[in-house]
Amino acid sequence: MTRFLRIARIGSEGLKLHPLRSLLTALGIIIGVGTVIYMLAVIEGRGAEIQERIKARGSNNIILRARKPQDDTKASATRSREVVYGLTYEDARRIHDTFKEVDVLVPVRDVASAVYNGDARSDTVTMATVPWYLDVSRGSLQHGRWFTDLEMSDATPVAVLGATLARSLFLWKDPVGASVRIGSKVYAIIGVLEATVTSDERESLKRDRAAYIPLTTVRERFGERNVKTATGSMDIERVELHEIILQVKDAKDVVSISEGVRTMLARFHTNEDYEIDVPLALLEEAQRESNKAKQLFGSIAAISLLVGGIGIMNIMLASVTERTREIGIRRALGARRSDITLQFLVETLILSVAGGIIGIVCGISAAALHEQFVTDSHTMVTAMSVVLAFGISAFVGVLAGLYPAVRASAMDPIEALRHE
Amino acid sequence: MGDAVVRALDGVDLVIGKGEFVAVMGPSGSGKSTLLNLLGCLDRPDQGQYLLDGQDVASLHDDELSALRSARLGFIFQSFNLIQSLNVVQNIGLPLVYGDCDPAEAEARSRKLAARVGLTDRCSHRPMELSGGQQQRVAIARSLANNPVIILADEPTGNLDSRTGNEIMALLAELHAEGRTIVMVTHEDDIAAKAQRVVTMRDGRVQHDTGVRS
Numbered sequence: 268m269t270r271f272l273r274i275a276r277i278g279s280e281g282l283k284l285h286p287l288r289s290l291l292t293a294l295g296i297i298i299g300v301g302t303v304i305y306m307l308a309v310i311e312g313r314g315a316e317i318q319e320r321i322k323a324r325g326s327n328n329i330i331l332r333a334r335k336p337q338d339d340t341k342a343s344a345t346r347s348r349e350v351v352y353g354l355t356y357e358d359a360r361r362i363h364d365t366f367k368e369v370d371v372l373v374p375v376r377d378v379a380s381a382v383y384n385g386d387a388r389s390d391t392v393t394m395a396t397v398p399w400y401l402d403v404s405r406g407s408l409q410h411g412r413w414f415t416d417l418e419m420s421d422a423t424p425v426a427v428l429g430a431t432l433a434r435s436l437f438l439w440k441d442p443v444g445a446s447v448r449i450g451s452k453v454y455a456i457i458g459v460l461e462a463t464v465t466s467d468e469r470e471s472l473k474r475d476r477a478a479y480i481p482l483t484t485v486r487e488r489f490g491e492r493n494v495k496t497a498t499g500s501m502d503i504e505r506v507e508l509h510e511i512i513l514q515v516k517d518a519k520d521v522v523s524i525s526e527g528v529r530t531m532l533a534r535f536h537t538n539e540d541y542e543i544d545v546p547l548a549l550l551e552e553a554q555r556e557s558n559k560a561k562q563l564f565g566s567i568a569a570i571s572l573l574v575g576g577i578g579i580m581n582i583m584l585a586s587v588t589e590r591t592r593e594i595g596i597r598r599a600l601g602a603r604r605s606d607i608t609l610q611f612l613v614e615t616l617i618l619s620v621a622g623g624i625i626g627i628v629c630g631i632s633a634a635a636l637h638e639q640f641v642t643d644s645h646t647m648v649t650a651m652s653v654v655l656a657f658g659i660s661a662f663v664g665v666l667a668g669l670y671p672a673v674r675a676s677a678m679d680p681i682e683a684l685r686h687e
Numbered sequence: 688m689g690d691a692v693v694r695a696l697d698g699v700d701l702v703i704g705k706g707e708f709v710a711v712m713g714p715s716g717s718g719k720s721t722l723l724n725l726l727g728c729l730d731r732p733d734q735g736q737y738l739l740d741g742q743d744v745a746s747l748h749d750d751e752l753s754a755l756r757s758a759r760l761g762f763i764f765q766s767f768n769l770i771q772s773l774n775v776v777q778n779i780g781l782p783l784v785y786g787d788c789d790p791a792e793a794e795a796r797s798r799k800l801a802a803r804v805g806l807t808d809r810c811s812h813r814p815m816e817l818s819g820g821q822q823q824r825v826a827i828a829r830s831l832a833n834n835p836v837i838i839l840a841d842e843p844t845g846n847l848d849s850r851t852g853n854e855i856m857a858l859l860a861e862l863h864a865e866g867r868t869i870v871m872v873t874h875e876d877d878i879a880a881k882a883q884r885v886v887t888m889r890d891g892r893v894q895h896d897t898g899v900r901s
């Protein structure tokens with residue numbers, strides 16, 4: 268065994284003399300490192316989840332939605348109880364003509380009629396749209412197929428069912444090949460969608476419970492009116508388009524185009540009967556929030572590690588004073604100054620590194636517990652945060668240990684021997 | 688410290704030959720410990736020279752002094768100076784940590800030395816659990832761990848009753864018989880009488896030197 272290892276072992280044995288004191292000394296580092304790991308795991312986990320859900324909605328998309336104006340008097344009521352609002356084909360045409368960066372434009376019209384499979388009935392929304400809806404909305408088919416351009420132009424009565432709707436109308440049977448009745452007309456089922464996961468739960472729910480039919484079939488079969496029956500009274504709403512999804516070629520144009528669209532729509536819609544949803548803006552916002560949280564907790568963690576380091580240094584200084592006589596004895600028996608430095612430095616390093624390791628274990632456990640007990644939470648312990656925490660604790664150890672160790676080795680052996 | 692310059696040692700001119708057993712006597716504060724610390728390379732003179740085996744200690748670096756202590760010198764103190772957290776064997780083996788000795792070999796050697804000073808059955812005891820005489824025997828065993836040629840003892844019997852003091856003196860006599868050079872500080876005449884040569888100090892000066900008696 269080398270001299271280095273022999274002396275390092277003295278340092279480690281010094282810690283065993285006062286196990287409780289060693290533990291308490293390391294506690295600052297344990298708590299500091301544990302907090303860093305835990306906090307970062309929660310922030311990373313949450314951030315990753317939000318980003319995934321936002322991306323699932325298409326980060327190149329801008330979604331325009333019709334919104335019933337809050338104040339009825341503001342809405343242009345052509346007749347009593349008939350409310351006209353929302354997006355129009357004219358809006359879609361204008362956007363298409365004005366913004367060349369918009370690659371694809373998907374109009375969607377909601378049809379508020381129950382969907383029937385024989386006697387089984389589902390009160391749901393049917394979304395009348397275009398063949399390229401599936402691509403742009405990032406949906407995917409469980410099986411079967413989506414409707415074609417030909418079916419669109421011919422206004423063929425075909426329907427694709429959302430996952431939840433298919434389940435509720437057909438249970439475990441395969442709906443493809445069967446048919447459903449929507450309103451008074453019968454549609455052949457050609458496909459079933461996968462369940463969706465997006466950042467907007469209401470939106471996911473709506474999509475999964477919807478039936479999808481070619482927009483052309485609706486213009487013919489349902490006219491321009493949507494009739495909603497609600498608890499006895501009858502509300503008549505006239506909405507041309509409930510949703511327009513714009514897909515922008517380049518992600519960097521998304522925000523500026525969304526602003527352009529907002530300005531343009533404001534000119535033709537005086538009553539704010541629409542809303543604009545920009546997943547990318549949300550994504551950027553989420554990333555900013557996540558970074559801000561990381562910075563905040565990073566600085567708190569830095570402070571707690573600093574406090575931990577000061578705690579260690581304090582105890583080590585006391586320990587050096589307490590063991591002055593021992594230092595004198597060791598020097599008289601042949602220890603070099605560097606041997607004494609090493610002995611105390613190793614002691615501090617073991618304290619802080621062991622504290623760091625325990626802290627990492629505690630942090631990872633806390634993150635796991637968090638995921639277990641907080642519903643709908645995901646945590647993510649990154650290798651980066653572990654390396655960072657470990658590195659910082661070792662660094663704090665060296666920093667906190669150096670001064671006491673050098674002070675111990677700088678003692679005059681005769682003075683040290685005389686110390687009571 | 689004030690302005691008063693204390694000359695702990697002043698005009699000391701001393702030659703100690705290889706294998707001598709020298710007792711240093713003198714009243715308290717006369718510079719005995721200071722002299723011993725110089726001889727033990729724990730201290731260096733502000734002026735003057737100390738040649739150890741013909742080498743001027745003043746010219747040596749701190750690490751070289753440590754190496755010298757580790758290789759050639761053994762210390763025995765009045766207050767034993769054992770490390771309380773270590774057991775008997777570990778205390779005895781302490782100088783070997785700083786020499787070049789394998790831990791297993793060091794332990795075997797330490798046990799042999801413990802046996803030599805009659806502490807075979809006390810190997811795993813802590814210093815607190817031993818009597819004064821036993822503690823001093825541990826210290827003597829420790830001073831032998833690195834097989835030094837020079838043993839420096841500062842009032843080794845000062846804290847002991849005369850019977851245990853005599854036991855310690857018997858051990859020192861043995862070490863002298865093995866050919867080691869021993870310099871021992873004491874203020875007891877009957878202890879000093881067991882040395883070959885008595886140097887008496889007063890106010891940092893050598894007052895009297897008997898020279899080597901046969």
Ligand SMILES: Nc1ncnc2c1ncn2[C@@H]1O[C@H](COP(=O)(O)OP(=O)(O)O)[C@@H](O)[C@H]1O
Nearest residue numbers: 693694695713714715716717718719720721722
């Ligand atoms: N660290 C010190 N600082 C100042 N004076 C000291 C120191 N150590 C010893 N002395 C002085 O040096 C002189 C000799 O001391 P010492 O060698 O310890 O005497 P002895 O061992 O013979 O009792 C005394 O006058 C003492 O006061």
Ligand SMILES: [Mg+2]
Nearest residue numbers: 719720721841
């Ligand atoms: Mg003295």
